[in-house]
Amino acid sequence: MxxxxxxxxxxxxxxxxxxxxxxxxxxxxxxxxxxxxxxxxxxxxxxxxxxxxxxxxxxxxxxxxxxxxxxxxxxxxxxxxxxxxxxxxxxxxxxxxxxxxxxxxxxxxxxxxxxxxxxxxxxxxxxxxxxxxxxxxYELPSYTKQLQAEWHEGEGQYDRAEDVLYELMEDGVTTSEELEAFYRRLLFCEDGKLEAGGLPREEVEHGLHALVSK
Structure with a gap:
């Protein structure tokens, strides 16, 4: 009340x-x-x-x-x-x-x-x-981009989260280990959810393989 x-x-x-x-x-x-x-x-x-x-x-x-x-x-x-x-x-x-x-x-x-x-x-x-x-x-601050990546993932916008994480990794802000952890979290998602998020399972697996095989 x-x-x-x-x-x-x-x-x-x-x-x-x-x-x-x-x-x-x-x-x-x-x-x-x-x-x-x-x-x-x-x-x-x-x-x-x-x-x-x-x-x-x-x-x-x-x-x-x-x-x-x-x-x-x-x-x-x-x-x-x-x-x-x-x-x-x-x-x-x-x-x-x-x-x-x-x-x-x-x-x-x-x-x-x-x-x-x-x-x-x-x-x-x-x-x-x-x-x-x-x-x-605008070029958003790195801090904001990190929050943005987390937000995109929470919203199920996995392709957009991936894009931001790669930007951050290229800028030296995010490590490959953090990107790898992102992909591994997505492996637990259902196929339909990954498809809806713009990042099908095969793309997640390909991204993960590309990171761990370096």
Whole structure:
């Protein structure tokens, strides 16, 4: 009962804030909209907006974990807000700031998806996919790529996970042993799941053989 009331209150405040932001965007009052975001981040989550922006996505998840329970509703709200902030910066031509906010939102959405967060405010997987598409021309940081590979695997997008892992290995970030472990995990999957993930069993076996035979 308490959680339902808390969640309804959060959704109501989130809806109100997003409504304000969209109206200000429509009126081309982008700076005012950014101030709404600053105020929302400062007042709603029990930690300051400055801290939210300075913490890594992993550390932010840890801070918003109580007695082992991740406060996924709050994290979804934060990620949605940062995505809105990214949109605003993009519309004013501030691509660097847009990327920073969008990247943090992307990382949070992927982590939410990996912990199977209930989509109470938004669908983390769909949001992550949208942001990846938006940033497809950018060179993502290695840390984000590692999270992306894990997320693709969790989503059953095995061919995309493989592509990212090879990129990381070429960059010297991921070892061949980690790629080998990926292939060996896939060997436990059903054939239909591998086919749906774009990496049929014969391709998994071929990839594994190519690694271990070097």
């Amino acid at each position: 308490f959680r339902r009331d808390y969640l309804m209150n959060m959704i109501e405040q989130m809806t109100e804030a997003v409504g304000q932001i969209l109206q200000l965007k429509k009126e081309l009052k982008h700076q005012e909209a950014l101030l709404v975001i600053d105020e929302f981040l400062d007042k709603r989550f029990g930690i300051s907006g400055k801290l939210i922006r300075s913490l890594s996505d992993k550390d932010l998840m840890a801070v918003l974990t109580t007695n082992g329970v991740i406060e996924t509703d709050k994290i979804q709200a934060i990620a949605v807000t940062l995505k809105q902030e990214s949109d605003l910066h993009a519309e004013t031509g501030n691509d660097d700031a847009s990327f920073v906010s969008g990247l943090k939102a992307l990382q949070l959405f992927m982590r939410l998806s990996l912990v199977d967060a209930e989509p109470t405010i938004t669908n983390p997987s769909k949001e992550a996919e949208e942001l990846l598409e938006r940033f497809k021309t």
